[in-house]
Amino acid sequence: MLLALVLLPIVAGSAMLLSRGEDRRTYRGIGVAVALATLAIAVAARSEDWSVPWLRAPFVANFHLGIGTLAFWLIALLALCTACAVLAVDSARPRALVGQLLLLEGAMLGLFVSRDLLLFALFYDLMLVPVFFVLLERSEHPRDAWRYIIYNFAGGLLLLLATAAFGVLHGTTDVIGSAGNAIAGAWAPWIFWGFAIAFLVKTPAFPLHTWMPNTYASLPAPVAAVVGAVQSKAGLYGFFVVALALMPQEVARYSGALIVIGSISLLYGAVAALVQTDAKRVVAYSSLSHLGLIVIAIATQQPLALAGAALYIVAHGLFTAALFIGLGYVEEREETRSLARLRGIGAKNPRLAGALTIAGLAMLGLPGLAGFVGELVIIAGIVQSGNIAVAVVAVISVVLASAYVLRLFQGIVNGPVVHDLPVRRDLTWREGIAIAPLLLALLYLGVNPHAVLAGGAVAIPRAPLSSTSGVPTP
Amino acid sequence: MTLPFTHVDWAAIAPLEVLAATGLLVLLLDLVLRPFAPRALSLGIAILGTIVTAVTIGQQYGTNVAAFNGGYIVGNFSVLFGAVVLLGTLGALALMGRGGGDRESAGTIALLLWSACGALLLTGASTTMTVFLGIELLSLSLYCLCGLADRASAREAALKYLLLSSTASAVLLFGMALLFGASGSVSLAALATPAMVGNPLFWMGSGFFLVGIAFKLSLVPFHAWAPDVYEGAPLPITAFMTVVTKAATIAIFARFAYAALPSGASQVLLLPVWIVAGISMIVGNVGMLAQHDLKRLLGYSGIAQVGYILAALAGTTRLGLRYAFFYLAVYAVMNLGAFAVAAALSTGDAEEGARLETYRGLGARRPLLAAAMTFFLLALAGLPPTAGFLGKILILAATAGSGYLWLAALLLAGTAISLYAYAKVIMAMYRPDHRVRAAEPVRSAPLPWVSLALCLVATVALTFYPLLPTGLLPLVK
Known part of the structure; x- marks a missing residue:
């Protein structure tokens, strides 16, 4: 079920992007149906937990999916926003827009249901791609797309480095949903700031925000709605499940x-x-x-x-x-x-x-x-x-x-x-x-x-x- | 006179024999059948022969044989790197199946196969003599292949490659001679004795040897030839060079670094290599920014990617070797995928797919090809859900784990720069562009499409089922 939750919008979105035709009603209808279906699946699968091994070395990583409490509210918010945004699409070329919105939803659903940091990092980077493409196609100036992708990709790389270091030191990245001081010692501050800066770029917070006004202004309104409402929360969600849960000492420091x-x-x-x-x-x-x-x-x-x-x-x-x-x-x-x-x-x-x-x-x-x-x-x-x-x-x-x-x-x-x-x-x-x-x-x-x-x-x-x-x- | 070798020795190099025989067969059949049979026949035989070679090499998995008095060692190491070599060969052959391209005759195919033979020899070579034999066999055919296309840049490429590669070979050979002087043996394993640490001949010899390798790997500062040669050579040959030459040379480097260096000398001697790898990541990725030719772009990208692979080897840990191999395999797949897209857009010598202006507005004209190219470029940049992402994180873990944090930081910086370069191509494809006329659709041959699809599947599959081989060590007996 959880896997279906993530794959449904991704498959639907990809199929839409590869399809032909520009009939607004059809694309909107399918898009809204998919978004509402994910909402229903999320409610039904709220207590599920699904895990398949992924890596054994250099650290343990699993395809571990589950829905935490905060994640559940974010997923509900995401599904609702996506449904509304898709319904609000009124472009002459709705196919790409609705398709990318669904891909974006899928990537972010994956982010929120990840219980493994490496998987989290994977989706954290993946969710940049649809937005980048929308910016490429619709923004007035390519500069906006660049700014968005470079800032956020750099943040994603930091997250990746921090995740790798976390995994090597802690032995596993299958940690989202647990709590305690996972990392201590000389490396803890570095790892903490790696995560923190990655999250602050995404949120965004001063002084890492300069990509944001242009991005929001250039994105078509429905995509801006989802990015502004939910993608910006990915960093804050990261603070909750990574920084607060796993490194409370560093947060305090x-x-x-x-x-x-x-x-x-x-x-x-x-x-x-x-x-x-x-x-x-x-x-x-x-x-x-x-x-x-x-x-x-x-x-x-x-x-x-x-x-x-x-x-x-x-x-x-x-x-x-x-x-x-x-x-x-x-x-x-x-x-x-x-x-x-x-x-x-x-x-x-x-x-x-x-x-x-x-x-x-x-x-x-x-x-x-x-x-x-x-x-x-x-x-x-x-x-x-x-x-x-x-x-x-x-x-x-x-x-x-x-x-x-x-x-x-x-x-x-x-x-x-x-x-x-x-x-x-x-x-x-x-x-x-x-x-x-x-x-x-x-x-x-x-x-x-x-x-x-x-x-x-x-x-x-x-x-x-x-x-x-x-x-x-x- | 009887040769001192038994059937065990000959069985150990069975893959090479099959591949070399395929080359001969292609050439002979062409001689007899040229009036009747199309070029597709030669290509089909070559592909079939390569697949048989792959099967032969697969059967060697798990065995451990030191053939020819320790000159060629069969083990998981040679099998796995050999598999990447054959993958690259298959990819290059598939690209030859694009429309047009009459120059790529049976002779070309035979040369390519023999070149691959040299690469296979390198994956198992464990004496300086077999190393040199392999390198020359690999390179000699490539000198001809580079100059195949009828344009000035091809002739320039062939000459440049001949001159610079020969220089590198000379340096390498000099290093080997010094090493022989130091140890009194051609065996690489003979170098790994503590007595070598105090021997100046050993240090000089290793230094020259590594410089020669760095030349062949096009590491900074010995990289300048690579983009020019890649630009001039025909598309399939460039694809072959980026994958096969790199895989074989990395195999030699890994064997040298892991098995031929006494523990006291290893860290000191290899430090310059890691530094050069770090600089290559930056220079390669920055170099990509200004390119207008896809082959040049991928050439610079290759310089950086070799840097990533070497970064995994830093510290010469067991894990590092596994991740380096994984990334090499991933690089082979995503790189061949990108070349397959270029081939699908090309007709013969014209090679439209190699010019970046062809990609302007491609998203609207050829949505499938544009999507595939985007996917491979994002994979090369290391974005999920591609194996490039997983490969990067594994390298990061290995590099950081063995204490080379500065190298990990350079890797991240290089990756950030590279995204800009790759995304520039993506932008050209998807930015609505009114200057582009609705170009006549190029009819693409099926073979590049097959290659493209397989690469696509592999790039995704390797993310979720990472192929991390165990038992790569020991490398010498």
Whole structure:
């Protein structure tokens, strides 16, 4: 089942890429069906565990698949976002786009169900490929594709080196899902930073973020939605299952550095979002800011902050996907993303304006929507850990968030109708259905955050490490 | 006069005999049947003969024979490296089956097979004499093959290869003479005695020997000939050189490094080789960036890939040898795959598939070929889900495990650079390009497609079922 979960979208996506024809309905239909099927399989296979030997030397590695708690929520988020994104595809060449979206889903599903670090690293690199190809075909300038692939591939190589070193020292890489200090001694800091930098590139965090705004701006909206919502979480997921679970000592030792990185991302992202003129770039920089908050939460290792981080990971995914899809609709209608040009969507397309507003309010942390609970719990956790100064920084960033979200919506939604912009029809049923589930999920998690929190999404499984070569923990 | 050899000796080199006989047969049949039979017949016989050779060599797996007074040693080492040699030969023969290419006659095929004989000899050679015999047999045929195409670059390639390779041979021979002077024996095993550590002749001899090998492996700073020669030679010959010559030379290097060096000298003597391997990774990958010819690009890529393989051997550990072999096999498959795509895009001497401009907009014109090329290039860069990825991580583990962290770091840096170079080709294929006219479809022959498909399957399969041979050591008796 777990294998089918990973292979289904990959096979379907590959078949789609090799097929001929450009019928939007067919490709969308198949894509949505596949994405929903993966969701169903994930729910059904939640407690499964599947393992086949892979390498015996120089370290033990297995094809070990299983679904952890946090991974389950990420998989659900991924399947939902993919379904919505596929439904939102409205390109003249839908075949490649839907196909690559499915490949991307497959690679990321593989990442989240991997219980082996080497397998994790494999999927971590694999998920770059579909995005790179979409960028190659659709971005205005090849530079964007380059930046994306070079940054992320370099991160992937670091992950690979860290994984190899981890495997050689620890004896096995079949460790995801277990906990304890797997590595100790002189190598531990190097390995930790290898992993950490790889994850920070992907998240991204300051100063490794420079690939991100261009990538998000150049990607077609549906792909940007999945990349912004879920691929950015791969690094954070890595922090949870690798750094926090296997090297808590190192996280504690370098928490100061991580907090500084997170705080700079938080503030820099918020300030940069305030001055962008491209609507998609506003969301991109806001993402830098929000994910910085999660990096801080991880660095504190406070259970409360981590619980909040898990919830916020899901919430951020939902509102980012909704915003990118919504802004994609705006771009399709108005043929521009420039905040200087856009005005008055509210009057022309009230349904679209409403959807955008809900997603935006979730982003600025309005109570009742999921983003608020996540931020609140994280900040409470930071306060609990005693880092009052950091908590103050976090609160400042929340204030800045209101400013840039309001600026975005003042610009797009309100104001008089601009006459030289085309007037197009409001959201169709298909477009509405592509964005509604995300908004409903935001609302649901906003009033019932326990669905994620009480599931103990962050309760790192306390299974003992499966190898004896590691240093035992007290 | 009776020869002092028994049937055991002759049985040990049975694969060579089969291969050499196939070459003769191809040549003779062509003489008799030329008016009636098409070139496909020669090619078919050659392929069949190579497969029979592969079977013969497969039967030697697990045996351990020192034939010809220890001049040729059959063991898992020779069998496995021999398998890669035959793989490369088959790949090159398959590329000869592309459309057109009348120059690649029966004589060409025979020369190619005899060249492969020399490579096979190298995989088992364990005296300096057999090493030299193998190297010359391998190279002499290649000198002719390089100049096959009717263009200036081919003649240049042939001459360059002849001159530089002869120089390398001379250096190698000088080193061998000094080594003979040091040990009083042609046997490589005779060098592995502690007495050698204090012998200056041994140090000088080994140094010249290694320089000769580095020339043949086109390691930096002896690499400049490789891209020029690869560019000039016909497509199948380039494919052959990138795989077979490398495999055979690496086999010799491994045997020398693992079995012929006294433990006191090994680390000191080989350190320059590891440094050169590290520099090769960087120079090879940087060199790829500016290329407009696929064969040149893959030539530079080969310089770097040899660096990776040598990195696995750093520290001369048992594991390192296994991973080096694994990566060599993977490199052979993905490299031959890339060449097969180029061949499928080519007709005879024109070799459209070797020019990178052919790949502009290929994604729209020939989606299958473009996808296959993308796959092989990503594999060469080391991205999953290809065996190149697994090979890289194994090399990393071996290199880091034996303490050569700086080499592992160079490997990563080189890999990052290489991705840019490979991705440039991929970008040319998939970037929508309006300057490209809808080119007339080239009709491709079936043989490169078969080769392409097999390479594709192998590249994926090796990721999930890594073929990590055991029992490669001992290398000498």
